Amino acid sequence: MDDAIVSWLIAAGVLVIGAVLLILLRSHAERDILTSARSAATTGSTQVVPGAEPDAAATLTAIEAVGNAMIDAGYSVMTVRNALHDIARINGLPASEMVVFPTALLVSARGEEEQRTGVISSGERSMLLAQVDELQLAVDAARTGVLDPGSTTDRIRQIRDMKPQYGPMPRVFGYALLSIGLAVLLGSSWIGVATAAALGALVGAALLLSERLPARYGALITVAIAFGVSLTVFLLIRAGFGSGILAALIAALVLFLPGSLLTTAVLELSTGQIVSGAGRLAAGAMQLVLLAAGIVTAAALVGVPEFEFSEHSLTLGVIAPWIAVAVFGVGLALNQCALWRSLPWIVLVLYFAYSAQVIGDIFLGGVLSAFVGALVVTPVSAFVAKHPSGPAALVSFRPAFWLLVPGALGLVGVTDVLGGDASGLNTLVATVGTMVAVALGVLAGSVFSSRMERPAF
Template sequence: MISTWIAAAVLIIAAIVLLAVRRRAERDIAVSARGAVITGSTPVASTAAPDAAAALASAESVGSAMIQAGYTVETVQDVLRDIAHVNGLPESEVLVFPNAVLVSARGAGQRETGAVAGAGGQLLLSQIDELQRTADAARTGILDPRSTVERVQRIRQITPSYGPLLRVIAYGLLSAALSVLLGASWAGVSVSAVLGLVVGGGLLVSERVPRRYGALITVAIAFLVAVVVFALIRLGWGSGILGALLGPLVVLLPGALLTTAVLELSTGHMLSGAGRAAAGAMQLVLLGAGIVTAGTVVGVPDFDFSRNPDLLGPIAQWIAVAVFGVAICVHRSAPRRAIPWILLVVYVAYAAQVLAGLVVGGILSAFVGALVVTPVTALVARQPSGPAALVSFTPAFALLVPGALGLVSVADMLGGDSAGTASLVATLATMVAIALGVLAGSSLSNRMRRPAL
């Protein structure tokens, strides 16, 4: 009951704040494009002759960075078509995949065709924020193609705002906070924090390892975490430490990838949607394999992931939401000015899901959470200090995606547990619910888009 009242209060306060900022003027793209990190912009001259080669280079540069950032293929296509149109090439064609972009810049008797593969690795939240500003400026003619390419190159050179040690500590706190939300005991929170430090350090080291070893790293991390947790359970620590099994693996869980796959499949992008779904499923299999192997080594006692809910009390969960929000901002290196906005979005997501869960149940509560959060992120993005919608949505998404449930399902199935099938079906239903929530929320977000310049 206390948690319900807190959730209601959070939504009321958030509504007041959002209504207040709603009255502010539209963000001036020309001003925001000249940020402190990356400077310099050259407007597209309306009288200049179209340059298909330059426009192609601009579209390839922006498109490659956007697919690396995790934008949907439909969003990338819209941006690249706008870039071609504003540069006098309205006949251009764009084909986007999760890891490649094909562009044919055509118009005014010119034709240039090119393809570029998406770079590996994960962009920082600060890089995604600057990328969104650059894409907005390029698609509205504020940046000419050459300036756009230069800015994207500089974005790729942005370094984390926080040092490696602080990012590792943040990951430990992130892991501990998530374990609180999963119903862990104090012992479980402590174990999760320690394992989070180990995993966080390992993830930073793995950024310098060739991608072909990524599968081995994933299995090794899942195995290490599961061995420690299972061993402690067998030593009598109790099921209150189960949250430590999933908390340290939060970054490796492919819930966002799987939900984006469902979103793209539902909007007709079959190739990209199927590709993301296959990649997400393989990531779950790798994580599940690590957990099952650990269970084989040390043995797995009977346990239930739904046991001991609210073990630390309802107040602890709301504190954990704040810790989670700040920690993920530090670990993913979000812009400092964006942290208050990200916390607002994270609290709205969690509060909406808590209240919806009381009325419509767990699966539909994910739909409501996505439905509420999507327009909120769009409104936040319009504020002068607000981050790009994807930047504020990413941390909130970690509280909505069914990655944890999917991981448990795969682990059950690999271990021969038929109950995993029911959990897997619930995972798929939750992914569909989130995707539909995002689609419905996007219809409201479209009304908040800044007018084209």
């Protein structure tokens, strides 16, 4: 039997089994938003008192804390603004206005006799998956009145102060695992898988060390790591290890790829958020340029004349990619410090994403397969979030971005262009198409998830 047919049958089987599993889990127990929100209330917290005199100052502080945290967590500006409006309304300030940008938040808390305005910078700190999970609970609690403004501010501060779930060694090991998984999915050889593991461990360690440096050094760190990884891969190619290790280059740089950022940018642009969308698009493009600069410099130094990243997903056998999806999920959960109870759900959503993409690729082609993947993953993530042990929708949804890989395609295109290869423009066009396809898939999937938990992307 042809390998493509076997892959299609496996993908169809995974989707059916996954759907049945979700239905059985839903019939067993389903999360209620208000009940889950109450679990976010800590000892000493208080609820909003209906009919009480609004406190614009306290509400403004809470809105600023929540908005800043949600931006740092990676929520879209539409989701942030909707949450902040709900918090203002439940606290008796329905006329309040918010302007949300990826790097700034402007809030006007308006009451009948009082008005407070605040402006803060945001987007300077990233959040780990466990923090995102707790943040979603806190947001649900604040927007439903389970937490009053003072308790909301305290809860956000506690989330900010959370220590990573795992130490440096497990997180480095996790990065090595996710590099291995992605290398297999990109069609690496066994030597390439080993290379991806070694480079992933080094990059993971470098990322942990770089967390102690000021943010202004971020661009230099990105270029330096891209240069080091590329130099190693190209030297191995020149040593005769073959082009099968090229996938290790992308795999080791996976968390640098701005696939999520670029797709969110297109999503915001398509919904009228021009300033935010354009800002994210520029930031994502710049990240690709920095990565490409490191790769091109390494190639020029070593003397590699040209290189192509071509996908051969069945290089290690038809079953290998399906094992790699689980390896990728476990590695990502370790590196990004997801709660252990979230791991099975993350892996389940990843299998939905990969299966949908495999089927979409067979029937619709590469670019539209990203649309199918996003279309399926969006309601599945919302479905998972309704289960008592399920993570926030964003926690299970975010890893799927790296499987849809719009950032990887963009990196190839920018690298080709900087290296003087005009064909790289074709890859860039394909990247734009992929980002648009993912964004449209998210929008279409949100229609199916609108009757579940609030979309949280």
